[in-house]
C-alpha cells in the first residue's frame with residue numbers, strides 16, 4: 001500500500017516546509033516537492049492548508065487503548081508489592097497483545113526495591129523497558145524511601161535506564177489529609193488542599209539531589225506546581241540532567257474545578273490541580289525547555305461507580321483523570337492558537353522530545369525517510385467542542401466538557417495504515433505493536 005500526502009506543510013520540531021510525503025508500506029519513503037508528478041500511489045490525501053506532523057507520543061498513560069492524533073503510548077506496567085517486576089510486566093504484555101490499536105511501550109512501576117528487583121531491572125532494560133517509576137507519594141502502596149530510590153538510581157547508573165519520579169511528600173500529605181478529615185472537611189476539594197505545592201517542590205528537589213549524588217539523569221512525571229518547576233529549573237541551571245513533563249490538566253484546569261461539591265471528584269488526581277497562578281509558570285517552563293514533554297497521565301475512572309467510592313472521604317476517591325484523546329488539540333489551541341508557542345515547539349513537546357527521551361527517535365517522533373509512517377494530517381482550523389457525548393475514551397465524563405478547541409486531526413496513520421479519518425476510528429484492534437525501546441540518548445536533548 002502506497003499513500004501520498006500532497007500539498008501539506010510538514011511541521012517538525014526543527015522547522016516547517018511545504019512538501020509531499022510518500023508512504024510505502026509501514027514507513028516514510030520519500031519527502032519532496034511535487035512528488036505526485038513522478039510516483040504512483042494507491043491513495044492520495046490532499047493536505048492543502050493542513051499540517052503533516054509526526055503522530056503524537058504520550059509517554060504517560062494507564063490504560064489499554066489510545067486515540068486522538070496519538071499514535072504511540074508508553075503505559076505503566078505495575079509491580080505488585082511482594083511480586084516481581086517480571087510478573088507485573090507479563091500481565092501488561094498480556095493486556096496489550098491483541099488489543100492495542102496503536103504502538104505501545106512500557107515503563108515499569110517499582111513498588112518494592114529489593115536485591116532481586118534491582119537485578120531484574122537490568123533484564124528489563126535489555127528487553128526494551130528502560131524506565132522505572134518510583135514514588136515519594138502513596139505511603140503503604142507505591143511509596144519508596146530515599147534509600148530505595150537511591151539504590152534504584154545507582155542501578156540505572158550501571159544499566160543505562162532512567163528513573164521517573166512521582167515527587168510529592170506523601171508522608172506529610174497523609175498527615176494534613178487526616179487532620180482535614182478529622183475537621184469534617186471531606187469533600188474532594190480537600191484532596192487539592194491537603195497536597196501543598198511545597199510538598200511537591202520539596203520532593204522534586206530531594207529526588208533530583210539524589211540523582212545528582214548517584215550521577216544519573218532523572219525524569220519528573222506530572223509536574224504541576226511552580227515550586228517543583230523551580231527545583232527542576234535550578235537543577236538544570238547547575239548542569240543537572242533533570243527532565244520533566246507536565247500534563248494538560250495542570251495547564252488548563254485549576255483548584256476551582258474541584259470546588260463544586262462531590263462533582264470535584266472528577267478532577268481528583270495526584271499531584272492535584274493547583275490554583276490558576278501556577279499555569280503561566282508551567283507554560284513558561286515549556287517555552288524555556290525546563291519542561292520538555294506534555295503527556296496526559298491518562299488514568300480514567302468512571303464518575304458513577306468508581307469515583308463514587310470517595311463520598312464522605314476524599315482520600316478514597318480513585319486518583320486519575322481521562323485525557324489521552326484531547327492532548328494534541330488542547331496544546332494546539334492553548335499553545336499555538338493562544339500565542340504561547342510555535343507550531344514547531346508544539347510538535348516537539350507532544351512527539352519529538354518524548355521520542356528522544358524515551359528511546360524511540362527517529363523511528364517515532366519524526367517525519368524523515370525511513371521513519372515509521374505514524375503521520376497525522378492536522379487541520380489547524382478545525383474546531384470542535386470536547387464532550388463525553390462524543391469522545392472515544394471509555395469513561396463517563398470529560399474534565400474538559402464544553403471547551404471549544406481549534407485544531408483537529410483529519411487523518412491519523414499508524415505505520416502506514418489509516419486508523420482515524422475525520423473522527424471515525426478505522427483501525428484494527430490488535431494492530432498495535434510492542435516497541436522495544438533503547439535507553440535514551442540524552443546527548444540528543446542538548
Ligand code: URP
Nearest residue numbers: 166269270297299319320
Ligand atoms: O492521579 C494520578 N496521577 N493517578 C495515576 C497514578 C499516578 O500517580 O500517575
Ligand code: ZN
Nearest residue numbers: 166221222270
Ligand atoms: Zn504518579
Ligand code: ZN
Nearest residue numbers: 060062297299
Ligand atoms: Zn500516572
